[in-house]
Amino acid sequence: xxxxxxxxxxxxxxxxxxxxxxxxxxxxxxxxxxVSFTHGSLLLLGAYSxxxxxxxxxxxxxxxxxxxxxxxxxxxxxxxxxxxxRGAPVISLAIVTIGVDIILLTELIRRIGPDILNxxxxxxxxxxxxxxVGISENRLIAMGVAGVLIVAFFVAFKYSSWxxxxxxxxxxxxxxxxxxxxxxRVSALAWIVAGVLAGVAALFLxxxxxxxxxxxxxxxxxxxxxxxxxxxxxxxxxxxxGGLLIGITEAMAAGYQEQLSFLxxxxxxxxxxxxxxxxxxxxxxxxxxxxxxTRV
Amino acid sequence: xxxxxxxxxxTVLAAAAVVAVSGCSTRAPESSGGGGGGAxxxxxxTDVGVEGTTxxxxxxxxxTGVFAALGQDxxxxxxxxxxxxxxxxxxxxxxxxQDTGYVPQTGVQLYSAMEPDVLAMQQxxxxxINTALAPEFESDVMTNFxxxxxxxxxxxxxxxxxxxxxxxxxxxxxxxxxxxGLLADGDTVGHIYFEGEYGENGLAGSEAVAEARGLTVIxxxxxxxDQDMSAQVTQFAAEGVDAxxxxxxPTQTASAAAVAQASGLDVPILGSNPxxxxxxxxxxxxxxxxxxxxxxxxITSWDTQPELLEAYQAAYPNTTPSLGVxxxxxxxxxxxxxxxxxxxxxxxxxxxxxxxFGELSDIDTGGLLVPIEAFETGVSPSTQSFxxxxxxxxxxxxxxxxxxxxxxxxxxxx
Numbered sequence: 001x002x003x004x005x006x007x008x009x010x011x012x013x014x015x016x017x018x019x020x021x022x023x024x025x026x027x028x029x030x031x032x033x034x035v036s037f038t039h040g041s042l043l044l045l046g047a048y049s050x051x052x053x054x055x056x057x058x059x060x061x062x063x064x065x066x067x068x069x070x071x072x073x074x075x076x077x078x079x080x081x082x083x084x085x086r087g088a089p090v091i092s093l094a095i096v097t098i099g100v101d102i103i104l105l106t107e108l109i110r111r112i113g114p115d116i117l118n119x120x121x122x123x124x125x126x127x128x129x130x131x132x133v134g135i136s137e138n139r140l141i142a143m144g145v146a147g148v149l150i151v152a153f154f155v156a157f158k159y160s161s162w163x164x165x166x167x168x169x170x171x172x173x174x175x176x177x178x179x180x181x182x183x184x185r186v187s188a189l190a191w192i193v194a195g196v197l198a199g200v201a202a203l204f205l206x207x208x209x210x211x212x213x214x215x216x217x218x219x220x221x222x223x224x225x226x227x228x229x230x231x232x233x234x235x236x237x238x239x240x241x242g243g244l245l246i247g248i249t250e251a252m253a254a255g256y257q258e259q260l261s262f263l264x265x266x267x268x269x270x271x272x273x274x275x276x277x278x279x280x281x282x283x284x285x286x287x288x289x290x291x292x293x294t295r296v
Numbered sequence: 297x298x299x300x301x302x303x304x305x306x307t308v309l310a311a312a313a314v315v316a317v318s319g320c321s322t323r324a325p326e327s328s329g330g331g332g333g334g335a336x337x338x339x340x341x342t343d344v345g346v347e348g349t350t351x352x353x354x355x356x357x358x359x360t361g362v363f364a365a366l367g368q369d370x371x372x373x374x375x376x377x378x379x380x381x382x383x384x385x386x387x388x389x390x391x392x393x394q395d396t397g398y399v400p401q402t403g404v405q406l407y408s409a410m411e412p413d414v415l416a417m418q419q420x421x422x423x424x425i426n427t428a429l430a431p432e433f434e435s436d437v438m439t440n441f442x443x444x445x446x447x448x449x450x451x452x453x454x455x456x457x458x459x460x461x462x463x464x465x466x467x468x469x470x471x472x473x474x475x476x477g478l479l480a481d482g483d484t485v486g487h488i489y490f491e492g493e494y495g496e497n498g499l500a501g502s503e504a505v506a507e508a509r510g511l512t513v514i515x516x517x518x519x520x521x522d523q524d525m526s527a528q529v530t531q532f533a534a535e536g537v538d539a540x541x542x543x544x545x546p547t548q549t550a551s552a553a554a555v556a557q558a559s560g561l562d563v564p565i566l567g568s569n570p571x572x573x574x575x576x577x578x579x580x581x582x583x584x585x586x587x588x589x590x591x592x593x594x595i596t597s598w599d600t601q602p603e604l605l606e607a608y609q610a611a612y613p614n615t616t617p618s619l620g621v622x623x624x625x626x627x628x629x630x631x632x633x634x635x636x637x638x639x640x641x642x643x644x645x646x647x648x649x650x651x652x653f654g655e656l657s658d659i660d661t662g663g664l665l666v667p668i669e670a671f672e673t674g675v676s677p678s679t680q681s682f683x684x685x686x687x688x689x690x691x692x693x694x695x696x697x698x699x700x701x702x703x704x705x706x707x708x709x710x
Binding site: 126127217220269 | 359360361364365491514515516517518519520521522523524525526527528530531533534545546547550551554555557558559560573575576578579580581584
């Protein structure tokens with residue numbers, strides 16, 4: 001039972017981080033109709049910046065600068081590339097983001113070098129026990145911060161003028177533009193928010209139980225893709241549910257690998273995608289995605 | 297530090313005399329005579345990759361892909377070696393370095409482009425690229441050194457694996473744990489391993505030891521991109537393992553240690569040589585790793601090679617001395633022993649080099665690598681391993697057990 005609860009708690013904490021990344025995908029998709037593949041390298045950029053700066057300026061200032069760097073990098077991608085290609089086919093934009101991702105990733109891998117860079121989190125590798133189940137403080141704080149950020153985002157999305165503008169743009173871009181909504185500004189802000197969310201996710205991803213910045217951190221962003229897609233790529237609530245679902249699925253499938261060995265070794269890896277495919281077969285637009293209506 | 301000088305002494309006089317009168321390097325496989333009278337018998341025949349007194353060796357490394365850092369370090373080690381040494385005290389070696397990005401297709405293309413200009417391959421990084429190039433290596437009679445220790449690589453004719461294969465290496469690691477009383481017959485171990493040749497070969501070592509010593513192995517396969525070992529270590533804790541074995545990369549070592557520490561799982565961790573990186577000692581589990589991690593390795597630690605460390609830091613200031621550099625330097629040394637032997641036989645053609653490679657035995661790199669018996673197809677080239685442990689020394693690891701052979705190693709070696 002303890003093993004199950006431990007896996008569940010770890011799955012939820014991992015899912016909370018996935019949800020932050022998936023939320024970034026969704027915000028960008030809603031604001032600029034781009035499926036952004038730059039998130040992996042943005043995440044790594046945030047982690048790298050925090051790790052490099054922590055020694056010289058201290059942990060907290062390094063975190064703030066790290067978030068600023070990822071936000072700025074996301075903004076630059078939007079301003080210099082996506083904004084200038086407005087109107088281009090969606091698939092072209094997605095492929096452009098893959099190109100940007102590869103360039104940024106290559107440079108980061110070169111800079112990270114042979115080592116594992118460490119972020120000196122004040123909570124280090126400490127852990128707490130909740131009802132006999134251990135979890136790292138890092139993951140516990142991650143869950144709390146992710147929860148606060150997600151609630152704050154939902155509130156802003158619903159009540160702020162930016163949120164209303166974004167929802168209007170996502171609903172009908174042309175009509176929104178005619179109503180005076182500056183889509184460029186909405187889109188830029190969306191990329192900044194997604195960049196910050198990726199930076200926050202990076203901060204916790206490189207702490208216990210996965211300490212250290214290495215190129216492998218990049219791939220975590222890719223795992224958040226099935227989370228965003230199964231939740232519904234245009235649904236912010238879906239990103240949250242999708243993230244948790246993928247996190248728990250992954251932890252359970254890896255933890256019960258022995259019992260699931262009849263499905264082949266390494267089932268934990270494919271389990272999130274199996275769940276995604278099953279969900280999409282039942283609900284092609286994802287759990288909470290907007291259904292495409294075609295009138296004939 | 298050893299510099300491949302043993303054979304040199306024997307060959308210097310003959311080779312130098314020949315080179316002095318003949319120039320020694322001819323493009324076609326023919327002897328260069330003239331002027332030396334009876335020197336013909338000592339002439340050195342060459343064909344590809346030798347121009348004047350310069351030998352060109354190929355380096356297919358990864359400078360921009362997932363193993364970019366390791367590739368850079370090994371290449372630095374290769375370069376440092378050849379900056380300091382010559383073949384037969386006569387030939388300078390020029391490295392033709394190309395970056396595969398760890399993509400086999402790119403590796404095949406780059407090899408095709410460099411093949412007409414190089415005598416042999418000083419380094420080819422990555423099991424997939426070595427495997428992809430195996431037919432070409434065979435048809436081109438190319439002598440090659442890989443920077444991996446999977447058993448499958450020993451099947452490629454002319455390719456040298458420098459140390460024990462991963463299964464033998466782990467068997468030696470287990471032996472050390474048994475000898476130290478850290479593991480006993482009938483215990484349970486959890487083994488986290490990468491999918492693919494590296495991980496499978498490591499797991500084979502665990503399974504062989506398990507069969508011989510009555511261990512129960514709980515295998516947990518992961519991908520190289522998996523970072524979080526929470527689920528696997530939680531499972532091990534639930535099963536009450538007595539040791540954790542890793543055939544992974546340093547990222548997974550950091551995570552496994554963090555989770556084991558957090559869950560109070562106070563058991564030793566045994567790792568294949570790629571599990572360690574100096575940066576692990578800056579992480580939150582540094583002390584825990586110093587207390588629990590044992591690494592079986594074909595490469596010695598920096599603390600046993602102070603002169604090499606000094607030379608490396610002078611040549612590459614502001615870089616972290618990793619084991620990759622020691623390995624790169626040792627690769628140069630073994631290649632030099634092959635080329636010296638070929639030169640001594642008067643045949644620096646590809647055929648001659650490969651013959652020398654096949655005949656080389658009891659290879660000693662002055663302690664940089666474990667003693668290598670010979671390069672035979674399908675056989676682990678060595679039965680020995682060093683045991684390293686994390687410590688606050690340059691390179692982050694210290695030698696706690698000199699090269700030794702475990703009870704099962706000879707049987708496993710093939």
